[in-house]
Amino acid sequence: GENVEQHPSTLSVQEGDSAVIKCTYSDSASNYFPWYKQELGKRPQLIIDIRSNVGEKKDQRIAVTLNKTAKHFSLHITETQPEDSAVYFCAASRDDKIIFGKGTRLHILP
Amino acid sequence: DAGVIQSPRHEVTEMGQEVTLRCKPISGHNSLFWYRQTMMRGLELLIYFNNNVPIDDSGMPEDRFSAKMPNASFSTLKIQPSEPRDSAVYFCASSRGQGGTGELFFGEGSRLTVL
Numbered sequence: 001g002e003n004v005e006q007h008p009s010t011l012s013v014q015e016g017d018s019a020v021i022k023c024t025y026s027d028s029a030s031n032y033f034p035w036y037k038q039e040l041g042k043r044p045q046l047i048i049d050i051r052s053n054v055g056e057k058k059d060q061r062i063a064v065t066l067n068k069t070a071k072h073f074s075l076h077i078t079e080t081q082p083e084d085s086a087v088y089f090c091a092a093s094r095d096d097k098i099i100f101g102k103g104t105r106l107h108i109l110p
Numbered sequence: 111d112a113g114v115i116q117s118p119r120h121e122v123t124e125m126g127q128e129v130t131l132r133c134k135p136i137s138g139h140n141s142l143f144w145y146r147q148t149m150m151r152g153l154e155l156l157i158y159f160n161n162n163v164p165i166d167d168s169g170m171p172e173d174r175f176s177a178k179m180p181n182a183s184f185s186t187l188k189i190q191p192s193e194p195r196d197s198a199v200y201f202c203a204s205s206r207g208q209g210g211t212g213e214l215f216f217g218e219g220s221r222l223t224v225l
Contacts, residue, residue, distance in 0.1 A: 045216070
């Protein structure tokens with residue numbers, strides 16, 4: 001079955017700097033790669049996603065890149081702000097089954 | 111729509127007791143998922159249903175866990191007997207399924223503590 005590895009597990013960046021989170025997946029048939037943000041004590045919520053026919057997607061300060069050959073994808077957050085502090089999960093999916101990485105706890109330092 | 115509704119929000123029970131978690135998905139969503147979240151293991155997929163039919167239960171840890179979806183608006187996850195290592199936050203999520211965007215809508219979760 002699908003296995004998603006996510007790095008780093010914890011990331012601290014200065015406010016205003018960029019943050020990058022990387023994931024790899026094992027099932028070459030996976031074709032949908034969403035990213036979820038979970039604030040403390042709350043439910044995960046989708047922030048951006050990418051499908052396998054696209055290499056890069058951007059939405060304001062966040063962007064995702066996908067390399068299907070290498071089976072890895074990344075989340076980039078630019079100009080980080082205090083409200084970006086949260087746990088971020090990458091995921092890979094084929095059909096309806098969505099498998100998550102273990103998460104990255106992002107701390108934005110003042 | 112009120113979103114995905116889970117109950118109870120918190121459950122504290124003693125080892126050996128039966129635990130039943132409940133979920134009401136968003137109306138019109140065809141797929142329903144149960145995830146377990148712990149610090150060590152992150153978000154683990156336990157089981158998912160499509161059109162009320164269990165499609166993949168390979169994530170269910172052992173026979174103590176069972177899940178049902180008797181109709182399109184209700185699902186249960188049961189643990190019997192419960193053990194301390196089952197302590198976690200259990201999330202239910204729903205999506206439109208194939209043909210939709212793929213976005214999962216999570217409930218607020220049920221925090222289970224087994225003493």
